[in-house]
Amino acid sequence: MRVTLSPAALSKVFYVALSNREVEVAGFLLGQVREDQVLVIDSLWVGSRGGKAHVELDFNVMAKVVEELEKNGKDEVIVGWWHSHPGMGADFMSAIDVKTQYVWQSLFPYAIALIVDPAEYEKGGISEKSCRLYRIANSEYEAIPFDMTLELDDLSHTGLKSLQRTLRRGVGVTLTRMGEETYKERFTKRTRELIVLALSIWIIIFILLLWALFHVFSYMKKREE
Numbered sequence: 001m002r003v004t005l006s007p008a009a010l011s012k013v014f015y016v017a018l019s020n021r022e023v024e025v026a027g028f029l030l031g032q033v034r035e036d037q038v039l040v041i042d043s044l045w046v047g048s049r050g051g052k053a054h055v056e057l058d059f060n061v062m063a064k065v066v067e068e069l070e071k072n073g074k075d076e077v078i079v080g081w082w083h084s085h086p087g088m089g090a091d092f093m094s095a096i097d098v099k100t101q102y103v104w105q106s107l108f109p110y111a112i113a114l115i116v117d118p119a120e121y122e123k124g125g126i127s128e129k130s131c132r133l134y135r136i137a138n139s140e141y142e143a144i145p146f147d148m149t150l151e152l153d154d155l156s157h158t159g160l161k162s163l164q165r166t167l168r169r170g171v172g173v174t175l176t177r178m179g180e181e182t183y184k185e186r187f188t189k190r191t192r193e194l195i196v197l198a199l200s201i202w203i204i205i206f207i208l209l210l211w212a213l214f215h216v217f218s219y220m221k222k223r224e225e
């Protein structure tokens with residue numbers, strides 16, 4: 001399998017990774033598959049990794065992307081995913097990465113995984129430590145070579161339209177949606193905590209009141225006797 005990464009797609013990935021050095025970010029790779037060649041034309045940013053959300057496998061976002069691609073004339077498909085390893089090096093895949101890539105390859109047999117490290121990129125530009133492509137074979141990951149030169153033949157197949165779309169599309173399509181979800185979760189949690197606190201205060205006041213009433217009654221009873 002030959003993989004060609006368009007400079008536009010890779011710069012978008014690095015742009016997002018470099019502006020989010022504290023967190024792992026992830027997204028999708030868009031392009032074309034022809035015979036034995038995967039051509040990555042564009043990349044999308046889906047959100048930050050970690051927590052409960054598996055942005056690199058968000059089927060809702062995937063469905064939305066596919067829908068949008070179909071609207072644009074079906075010449076591009078999702079060809080894989082990417083994520084960042086800030087300060088950890090791009091020269092390995094974690095156990096979770098391997099599992100995720102396994103799911104990707106069962107969904108799209110030609111799927112590729114791109115890993116980048118913004119810190120390594122700053123040190124030495126594009127290298128094996130800052131940018132690597134992977135596939136799973138026999139349940140182990142292997143780095144696969146790629147080139148970054150679009151040949152005339154690629155361009156004629158891709159069409160200028162696709163490249164124009166890449167440049168127009170920008171980065172961070174669905175980040176706001178992810179951000180809102182986290183905010184909503186945090187809000188519900190905070191509200192729940194406040195309700196529990198208010199309830200406990202009322203229960204304590206109620207018990208104190210009962211205790212006081214009991215004593216008043218027993219005192220009155222003693223006096224009657």
Ligand SMILES: [Zn+2]
Nearest residue numbers: 085093094097
């Ligand atoms: Zn990883």
